[in-house]
Amino acid sequence: MTQALDIRGLTKTYGDGFQALKGIDLSVAEGDFFALLGPNGAGKSTTLGIVSSLVNKSDGEVKVFGFDIDTNLSEAKMNLGVVPQEFNFNQFEKVFDIVTTQAGYYGIPLRRASESAEKYLKKLGLWDKRNSPARMLSGGMKRRLMIARALVHEPRLLILDEPTAGVDIELRRSMWSFLEEMNRQGTTIILTTHYLEEAEALCRNIAIIDHGRILKNTSKRDLLQELSLETFVLDTEVALNSPPELPGFVCRLDGEGALEVDVEKGQGLNQVFVQLEDMGIKVVSMRTKANRLEELFIRMVEENASSAKPAEGVAE
Amino acid sequence: MTSRAILTAYYTIVIREIRRFTRIWAQTLLPPVVTMTLYFIIFGNLIGSRIGEMGGFDYMAFIVPGLIMMAVITNSYANVVSSFFSMKFQRSIEELLVSPVPNWVILAGYVSGGMARGLSIGLLVTLLSLAFTNLSIHSLPMMIVTVVLTSALFSLGGFINAMLATKFDDISIVPTFVLTPLTYLGGVFYSIDLLPNFWQGVSLLNPILYMVNGFRFGILGVSDVNPYVSLGMILVFIAGLVFVALTMLARGKGIRH
């Protein structure tokens, strides 16, 4: 099957000599919902920038639905919609004009462009604003405008670089369901995000990138299974002075006097409660310490920083 | 892209450009009309009546072709340099970079946009001049070909300037320090016959002199230089600048890291 995106040996050295990508291999299957995760400066935007012709690559190969950007750039571009990290529309132009003009750049005649613009502006809740200059939109509306603009030519692959940055919770949820709907209808989606619960909620496959290298490229399910240890935070009725002895478990007190217990996979929580009960400690509430993916992510990036050698997955 | 799609993309760019300069008409269309009216009144009427003849015509009739060309040159250049640079500045150039529009269509679109403004203003100034003098046209084809090619040439110049510019200052350097002096010294206000030999020779190095005289030939039938040499020169410059602009676009100079 053709991959929606296929990247081989991609490197990028910027004009100032900085090597932002050190040989990236990445493939995203058609129909996938894919997350590219990594800390600030990891090389996410550089990678997506090369795919979308905003950045010149130094070396390597990029194919969009089999179309090589070196030899079949126009076809590759036709199949691709891009929502960049930073606002990049003319602030003085009207919302509707921005979207129809973009369609025109893809060769779509005005009547069809207008229909398509109407469809996506309505779906993204911007139809009322169609005659406003872009600068009068709120931050969240500007993001949605960029999504409408990226979709106006109905690309098969949609790339979003931090689409939900600065978007409130309610709107984020509605953007999620919009993207899920697009994905269900067949659009392949790649996004970057710093909200790991977003990746956990939406994506099927995940790659983690750091310092210009892919540390991990696997399914979300496998990634989460690697997480063998989970930390639970228990609030006790009476604050504890020192962590209790719970044989088989590692525990400590957090800064606010709540009890943190590390639980291995398959160990179960019953023993924790039985032992606490015996000690007369009453638990009033419980939560997991952090988003599971976040924990894994932080651990990986830290390992990568502490080991001089590239981590597994690089040599694939 | 199919040729029909390319045509749509080209129209899209041109229409966007026209929409831009008409939206900000108070900055783009009004000022040249005001300035040119002042030129007509002061140089043509008040001072011109004391100067008498120039090149065999009354002074007003002599300067009208030069002033039209001056307006066309300045506005063609200004339109493209400010529009394209502000696209770069606001990053909306990325809308074009991600799309499949070929580079030569981008260039053609912007140059056409600059020509649309330059030539509309040329037409406005021509109509305005009719309130001050009678224009009897010597050769309409010569007049039109010269003004259209000149407008294309300076639109190209504005495009290259915008590609090279990294800050707002950079887009006013060329108009202020190169275009304005060359236009004033390019025979808009006088025939180079008035100059001593040495300065006549220097003036002949000024390309704008050829364009102004070619256009004046179209209207009045008089010129300081051979009008066909003028046309040939404009064409050579256009070819050179098209090559430079397309090379820069292909490399992504200043627009792609």
Ligand SMILES: Nc1ncnc2c1ncn2[C@@H]1O[C@H](COP(=O)(O)OP(=O)(O)OP(=O)(O)O)[C@@H](O)[C@H]1O
């Ligand atoms: N134009 C440029 N010139 C030089 N270096 C650059 C340029 N753009 C990015 N870089 C560098 O390349 C590295 C990767 O940047 P990139 O924008 O790809 O990171 P990112 O993963 O998208 O980060 P973030 O999450 O902060 O958006 C960074 O160290 C950055 O400083």
Ligand SMILES: [Mg+2]
């Ligand atoms: Mg980024």
